[in-house]
Structure formats: structure tokens, C-alpha cells
Amino acid sequence: MSDLGLGFLSFPVLLALIFARAPIGLAMLICGAGGLTLLTGSPNIVLAKLKTETFSTFSNYNLSIIPMFLLMGQFATLGGMSRALFRAAGAFVGHLKGGLAMAAVGACAGFGAICGSSLATAATMGQVALPELRRAGYSGGLSTATLAAGGTLGILIPPSVVLVIYAILAEQNIAKLFLAAFVPGILAALGYALAIALYVRRHPEAAGSAPALPLRARFAALLPVWPVIVVFGLVVGGIYGGWFTPTEGAAVGAAGTGLIAWATGGMSWRGVQDAILETARTSAMIFFIILGAASYNSFLAFTRVPQELSSFVVGQGFSPWAVLWLILLVYLILGCLMDSLSMILLTIPIFFPVIMGLDFGMTPEATAIWFGILVLIVVEVGLITPPVGMNLFVIAAMNRDVPISATYGAVLWFVAADLIRVALLVAFPAIVLVLI
Numbered sequence: 201m202s203d204l205g206l207g208f209l210s211f212p213v214l215l216a217l218i219f220a221r222a223p224i225g226l227a228m229l230i231c232g233a234g235g236l237t238l239l240t241g242s243p244n245i246v247l248a249k250l251k252t253e254t255f256s257t258f259s260n261y262n263l264s265i266i267p268m269f270l271l272m273g274q275f276a277t278l279g280g281m282s283r284a285l286f287r288a289a290g291a292f293v294g295h296l297k298g299g300l301a302m303a304a305v306g307a308c309a310g311f312g313a314i315c316g317s318s319l320a321t322a323a324t325m326g327q328v329a330l331p332e333l334r335r336a337g338y339s340g341g342l343s344t345a346t347l348a349a350g351g352t353l354g355i356l357i358p359p360s361v362v363l364v365i366y367a368i369l370a371e372q373n374i375a376k377l378f379l380a381a382f383v384p385g386i387l388a389a390l391g392y393a394l395a396i397a398l399y400v401r402r403h404p405e406a407a408g409s410a411p412a413l414p415l416r417a418r419f420a421a422l423l424p425v426w427p428v429i430v431v432f433g434l435v436v437g438g439i440y441g442g443w444f445t446p447t448e449g450a451a452v453g454a455a456g457t458g459l460i461a462w463a464t465g466g467m468s469w470r471g472v473q474d475a476i477l478e479t480a481r482t483s484a485m486i487f488f489i490i491l492g493a494a495s496y497n498s499f500l501a502f503t504r505v506p507q508e509l510s511s512f513v514v515g516q517g518f519s520p521w522a523v524l525w526l527i528l529l530v531y532l533i534l535g536c537l538m539d540s541l542s543m544i545l546l547t548i549p550i551f552f553p554v555i556m557g558l559d560f561g562m563t564p565e566a567t568a569i570w571f572g573i574l575v576l577i578v579v580e581v582g583l584i585t586p587p588v589g590m591n592l593f594v595i596a597a598m599n600r601d602v603p604i605s606a607t608y609g610a611v612l613w614f615v616a617a618d619l620i621r622v623a624l625l626v627a628f629p630a631i632v633l634v635l636i
Contacts, residue, residue, distance in 0.1 A: 279460050322350070378439070
């Protein structure tokens with residue numbers, strides 16, 4: 201078998217390992233190491249390469265941003281920031297029909313600005329908002345679907361761990377990618393609010409009602425939110441103001457969030473230990489996936505699959521827009537099978553050269569940033585697409601009284617809002633690039 205044929209054969213083998221419930225990082229490592237052994241005929245070369253690849257991968261300074269952002273999210277949870285965000289949003293819109301669900305979306309967006317993880321945002325806000333939505337008379341399906349969809353804002357609203365990984369893989373500026381994600385993130389929150397409004401109009405029994413608070417009480421509810429504003433302003437403002445790099449900004453954000461959690465009484469010694477351990481576990485999982493992806497992508501580079509695929513697509517004269525839509529469809533399907541980080545690490549080395557070889561009428565940097573945001577959004581849609589969206593299962597596990605079919609029925613309204621947003625961003629790239 202030719203090297204190219206071996207490279208293409210590795211894809212079904214990888215999917216078979218994933219379906220057999222092998223950890224995605226281990227599956228990619230096995231395919232990469234096994235493929236290189238078959239190519240070179242010697243396991244010694246693979247072992248030597250694994251040694252140098254491990255060092256070169258993890259000595260990347262930019263990767264240190266990941267545990268810092270994860271730790272920031274852990275400290276934010278200890279500081280009660282998620283609850284403060286939900287109560288503040290509920291004070292302003294909770295009296296509207298479906299308003300408390302909209303408040304949950306707004307709180308997810310705010311928490312995503314200091315977290316960077318979709319699953320962490322969904323799980324944290326689920327603990328805070330699910331009991332409140334239940335007490336207010338919201339249906340189980342609407343409640344779980346809202347929080348599953350709102351959780352996806354954790355990887356879209358900067359800072360985002362997935363965007364950091366994309367920036368490293370595509371060799372793009374992290375700060376510019378964060379800036380480009382702002383407008384799509386705001387559109388996502390507004391789209392989800394509109395989806396809730398339309399859903400409760402179609403199913404009025406699904407949403408309860410709450411009394412309107414006096415204006416003074418509404419503004420009083422904003423006071424506990426000041427730590428989120430301070431941390432977000434310090435991190436994002438410091439990065440774009442040139443005070444520090446994104447990596448330094450992540451460290452400042454983690455330290456600042458930790459100090460605020462301590463000052464508000466939410467930080468115990470046991471809490472600090474748990475936060476550090478959970479950050480270490482999650483970071484280790486992410487880094488192992490990165491190592492597996494590096495091994496697998498190195499094998500693919502030897503087989504020249506990315507280069508040959510790019511040359512084939514460009515040589516066929518396909519419309520760039522048709523190729524883009526096909527790639528986005530692949531991401532949508534993969535989103536039902538694996539987590540967002542694994543998808544990015546597995547596919548970007550293959551699809552990115554294809555996109556960069558096509559002419560969309562933009563500069564290479566603009567194309568790379570625009571494509572990164574589109575990929576992030578479609579990956580996000582996959583997290584809530586039935587039957588196996590990751591966020592759906594996280595929220596369903598927190599509220600086992602709600603049939604999963606009820607969650608599926610309600611979440612389709614949010615999926616529709618996401619698909620409309622994707623179509624807008626494809627048709628009008630300036631929406632993504634306006635702040636750059």
C-alpha cells in the first residue's frame with residue numbers, strides 16, 4: 201500500500217477506536233505511532249520521534265495559557281460569580297415571558313468571559329440556574345436546552361481555550377482571534393434569546409412568570425457582578441492595550457479571580473486544593489490530546505495527505521464557497537461524535553491548507569481568522585445537536601427527571617438560531633472582521 205493510501209486508511213481506524221470508547225488522545229497516539237512504524241519499518245524511529253515531539257510540543261510557551269484560563273474558571277466558581285451573574289440578569293429580564301431563561305443565557309455569556317470552557321460553563325450555570333428555573337415554573341425541556349445552548353458561549357466569548365489551540369495550529373495571533381469572536385459571541389446570545397422568545401410564544405405553558413423588581417433592586421443586583429467586570433476588563437483590556445501578552449493576561453486573570461474569591465469569602469484552603477487539582481486533571485487531559493494529535497498529524501504529514509488533499513481540491517476548480525460549506529457540514533457531523541478540542545486538533549491540519557489554497561477575496565490572515573471563528577461556531581453547534589451533543593448529556597445528568605426527548609425538542613430551536621448565524625457569517629465575513 202502507498203504512503204498516501206495508508207494515510208487515508210488511518211481515518212476509519214481512528215473512528216473505530218473512538219467508537220470502541222478509547223480516549224481520543226490515546227486513539228490518535230496509537231494511529232500516529234502505528235502508522236509511522238508501518239511507514240518506516242522500525243519502532244525505534246517512532247520512539248525517538250516521540251521523545252523529541254513530546255518536548256517540542258509541551259515546551260510551547262503559548263500552551264501555558266490553557267491551565268491559567270482553566271484555573272480562572274475554577275476560582276470564578278468558588279467566588280460565586282456565576283450566581284451573581286444569573287441574579288443580576290434575572291433582575292432585569294426575569295419578569296418577561298421566558299425572561300429567566302434569557303437571563304440564564306446572559307449569565308452563561310458573562311461566565312464564559314472568565315471561563316473559556318463550554319462544558320465547565322454549562323455545568324456551573326446548570327447548578328445555579330436549574331433550581332431557579334424549576335421554581336419559576338419553566339418546563340424541564342426548555343430549562344435544560346437553554347443551559348446546554350448557553351454553555352456553548354464558554355468557548356466563543358473570549359477568552360477561549362479552543363481558540364488558543366486553533367491559533368497555535370494555524371499560527372495566528374491569539375489576541376486578534378479573541379477580538380474577532382466578540383461580535384459573533386454577542387450575536388449568539390441575542391440569537392438564543394430570540395429562540396427562547398419564539399419558543400415560549402409557541403409553547404406558552406413552558407415558561408412561568410416572576411414579579412418585576414423595583415428599579416432600585418435591579419441596580420442593587422448589579423453590585424455583586426463587579427468582580428466579573430473587573431477581571432474581564434483587566435484581562436481583555438490589558439491584552440489589547442499592550443500591557444501584557446495573552447499568556448500573561450491569563451495569569452493575571454487567574455490571580456485576580458483567586459484574590460476576589462478569597463476577598464468574598466468563597467475561597468477556603470480545601471477549595472483552593474480542589475480548584476488546583478481539577479485544573480491539573482483537565483490540563484493533563486487536554487495536553488494528552490494535544491500530544492496524540494501531534495503524533496497523528498506528524499504521521500499524516502509523512503503521508504502527505506493534507507498537501508495532496510489541498511492540491512486535489514484546488515485543482516478540481518470547485519467553488520470556494522461549496523468547499524467551505526462541505527467542511528462546515530463535516531464539522532457539524534463530527535460534533536455529534538467527539539468533543540470540540542479533539543475535532544480542532546484532528547481536522548485543522550487537514551482542512552486549514554485546503555481553505556488557505558482557495559480564494560475568498562480576503563487577505564490570508566483575514567481568511568484564517570474568519571475560518572477559525574466559523575469552525576468554532578459549527579463545533580459549538582455540534583455540542584448541542586441531538587442525539588449525542590456533549591452539552592446535552594452534561595445538563596441531562598444534572599436533571600434526570602427531564603426526559604432527554606424533551607431536551608431534544610427544545611434544543612432544536614437553538615440549533616436553528618446557530619445555523620442562521622453561521623449563514624450570516626459566511627455571507628458577510630465583515631461581521632467577524634469588523635473589530636480587527
